[in-house]
Amino acid sequence: MTEKYYDVAVIGGGPAGLAAAVSACEHGAAKVLVIERDKVVGGILNQCIHNGFGLHYFKEELTGPEYAGRFAEMVRNTAAEVVTGTMVLGIDTPESGPVIRCVSREDGYREYRAGAVVLCMGCRERTRGAIAIPGDRPSGVMTAGTAQRYVNMEGYMIGRRIVILGSGDIGLIMARRMTLEGAKVLACVELCPYSNGLNRNIVQCLEDYGIPLYLSHTVTGVHGRGRLERVTVSRVDDKRRPVEGTAFDIECDTLLLSVGLIPENEITRDAGIEIDRRTNGPTVYENMMTTRPGVFACGNVVHVHDLVDFVTAESMRAGAAAAEYAAGKRVSGRVIKLVNGEGVNYTVPQMIRPDNAGKVTEVFFRTNIPRKKSVIRVMSGDTQIASFRREYMAPGEMEKIPLPRVLLDRAGDTVTVSVEPAGEAADRA
Amino acid sequence: MKELICIICPKGCHLKVDEENGCAVTGNGCARGAEYGKKEITDPTRVITSTVGITGGIYSRCPVKTDRPIPKKLIGDAMELLRGLEITSPVKTGDVVVSDILGTGANFVATRDM
Numbered sequence: 001m002t003e004k005y006y007d008v009a010v011i012g013g014g015p016a017g018l019a020a021a022v023s024a025c026e027h028g029a030a031k032v033l034v035i036e037r038d039k040v041v042g043g044i045l046n047q048c049i050h051n052g053f054g055l056h057y058f059k060e061e062l063t064g065p066e067y068a069g070r071f072a073e074m075v076r077n078t079a080a081e082v083v084t085g086t087m088v089l090g091i092d093t094p095e096s097g098p099v100i101r102c103v104s105r106e107d108g109y110r111e112y113r114a115g116a117v118v119l120c121m122g123c124r125e126r127t128r129g130a131i132a133i134p135g136d137r138p139s140g141v142m143t144a145g146t147a148q149r150y151v152n153m154e155g156y157m158i159g160r161r162i163v164i165l166g167s168g169d170i171g172l173i174m175a176r177r178m179t180l181e182g183a184k185v186l187a188c189v190e191l192c193p194y195s196n197g198l199n200r201n202i203v204q205c206l207e208d209y210g211i212p213l214y215l216s217h218t219v220t221g222v223h224g225r226g227r228l229e230r231v232t233v234s235r236v237d238d239k240r241r242p243v244e245g246t247a248f249d250i251e252c253d254t255l256l257l258s259v260g261l262i263p264e265n266e267i268t269r270d271a272g273i274e275i276d277r278r279t280n281g282p283t284v285y286e287n288m289m290t291t292r293p294g295v296f297a298c299g300n301v302v303h304v305h306d307l308v309d310f311v312t313a314e315s316m317r318a319g320a321a322a323a324e325y326a327a328g329k330r331v332s333g334r335v336i337k338l339v340n341g342e343g344v345n346y347t348v349p350q351m352i353r354p355d356n357a358g359k360v361t362e363v364f365f366r367t368n369i370p371r372k373k374s375v376i377r378v379m380s381g382d383t384q385i386a387s388f389r390r391e392y393m394a395p396g397e398m399e400k401i402p403l404p405r406v407l408l409d410r411a412g413d414t415v416t417v418s419v420e421p422a423g424e425a426a427d428r429a
Numbered sequence: 430m431k432e433l434i435c436i437i438c439p440k441g442c443h444l445k446v447d448e449e450n451g452c453a454v455t456g457n458g459c460a461r462g463a464e465y466g467k468k469e470i471t472d473p474t475r476v477i478t479s480t481v482g483i484t485g486g487i488y489s490r491c492p493v494k495t496d497r498p499i500p501k502k503l504i505g506d507a508m509e510l511l512r513g514l515e516i517t518s519p520v521k522t523g524d525v526v527v528s529d530i531l532g533t534g535a536n537f538v539a540t541r542d543m
Contacts, residue, residue, distance in 0.1 A: 039487065040487065046541070049478050049479070049480060049492035049494075049540065050478045051476050051478055051494060052438075055438045061438075061476070062540075063478055063492060063494055063540040064492075065492050065522075065540045065541035066522060066540045066541070068541075069522055069540075069541055069542060151480075151490075152480055152490060152492065153488040153489075153490055154488060154489060154490070155480070155482065155488075155489035155490045180477070180479060180504070180508050181479075181508075198441055199434040199441030199443075200434060200435070200436035200437075200438075200441045202434070203433075203434045203436050204436045204475065208475070208501070392443070397441075
């Protein structure tokens with residue numbers, strides 16, 4: 001079998017993969033390959049026809065297809081090669097360097113050797129099975145993203161009377177989309193006492209169209225023979241258990257699920273790369289390298305982002321680091337482990353090597369509950385090395401804190417990031 | 430005093446608009462937020478995104494958007510203009526699909542090459 005060699009091979013041609021490829025080329029990788037399983041690149045952006053993308057990166061408001069189109073164009077202007085319709089089966093990482101095993105309809109089974117690999121497989125939606133909604137199994141129950149593809153790309157009207165479970169951004173966007181297409185969106189039902197979607201989406205997708213949002217409620221029954229006929233909705237208590245006597249039915253023909261995203265890491269797991277159980281993505285260093293030398297990861301495969309602009313920025317770093325690795329650069333020195341303290345659900349990166357950290361390392365994290373005035377505290381043992389104030393925080397909005405190299409150099413081998421109300425902070429200071 | 434959440438960018442600033450004081454805006458993180466707060470009270474507008482049918486493309490729908498915000502109250506009528514509309518491949522991003530929507534001067538334009 002012929003094995004072609006690439007300096008950097010990128011798995012996935014969505015926003016993460018395209019940005020990683022562009023950046024790898026810019027940072028000196030002569031031969032770069034993007035492997036995409038769909039028939040075109042752009043990934044999920046192709047079905048996200050709404051606007052709001054690109055404000056950070058392009059400084060203008062674009063739709064998903066426009067954002068994808070610009071990056072596809074940028075890739076075309078590099079020497080990078082793109083293969084579509086090709087599914088990666090797995091990667092091997094022997095001493096001699098990574099090998100990618102893949103298959104396509106045209107070429108059958110192929111292997112590529114690479115100096116470095118960037119994992120950009122993105123994420124997928126949690127399904128009805130993942131959250132175990134009891135009841136019948138009629139048609140008309142699907143994930144919001146599936147519905148989005150049917151409506152926006154394939155041209156199918158998926159239903160007329162719609163209930164949405166989950167108030168994540170995709171659910172909110174689809175509430176508006178289905179309303180504009182002439183469907184009646186009867187309710188958006190959210191298990192948590194707050195929405196996990198962006199505030200702007202609550203406003204412009206629900207409030208603009210008078211769609212009721214039921215917080216602390218969930219779907220406790222699905223009824224219908226053949227096609228969905230109605231769902232039962234119940235209020236839940238603070239332990240998220242349905243409260244007896246609160247159930248009511250909504251007649252509907254479609255139930256859309258927007259109940260979370262899971263990074264798609266089968267390839268990562270199979271390769272024996274360490275997965276962080278909090279993010280469900282690979283554990284990464286400051287330059288987005290995984291625990292396997294030469295294998296990098298970025299975008300939603302690492303942690304689910306709110307904004308594609310942040311995926312782009314992260315992937316640019318990963319692509320650059322992959323190019324440097326392929327050119328022979330190796331990083332050594334001590335490793336600082338980031339630990340989640342009170343109020344912090346996860347951090348990315350999970351590990352920082354100060355010698356490779358540059359002037360500032362950006363650490364991303366999510367808080368566990370919505371908060372008003374808060375202090376983010378970065379501690380090394382009992383010593384505070386940095387703190388940041390926030391007027392407002394929410395689990396749906398990713399936080400970013402800059403950690404200067406000079407501070408990291410003073411830190412021990414474990415650094416804890418935590419969040420607390422601003423009042424307590426004042427007392428301690 | 431009216432409380433709004435700014436929808437200009439995903440940050441979602443919590444705005445306060447003082448209707449009695451010439452719609453003075455507080456809580457905004459940038460100048461665009463002040464503009465939005467005032468406009469949202471006096472003349473709310475939105476960019477509308479949707480799709481039209483396309484013949485000869487790789488998919489059966491082509492995404493479109495209004496190339497500038499249109500008054501919120503015209504959203505329903507603007508969507509009607511797209512109903513049943515079928516365009517033919519090839520189209521380029523930015524090609525006008527429907528011009529001068531309801532006399533607003535805004536156009537529906539394609540948002541991808543297809």
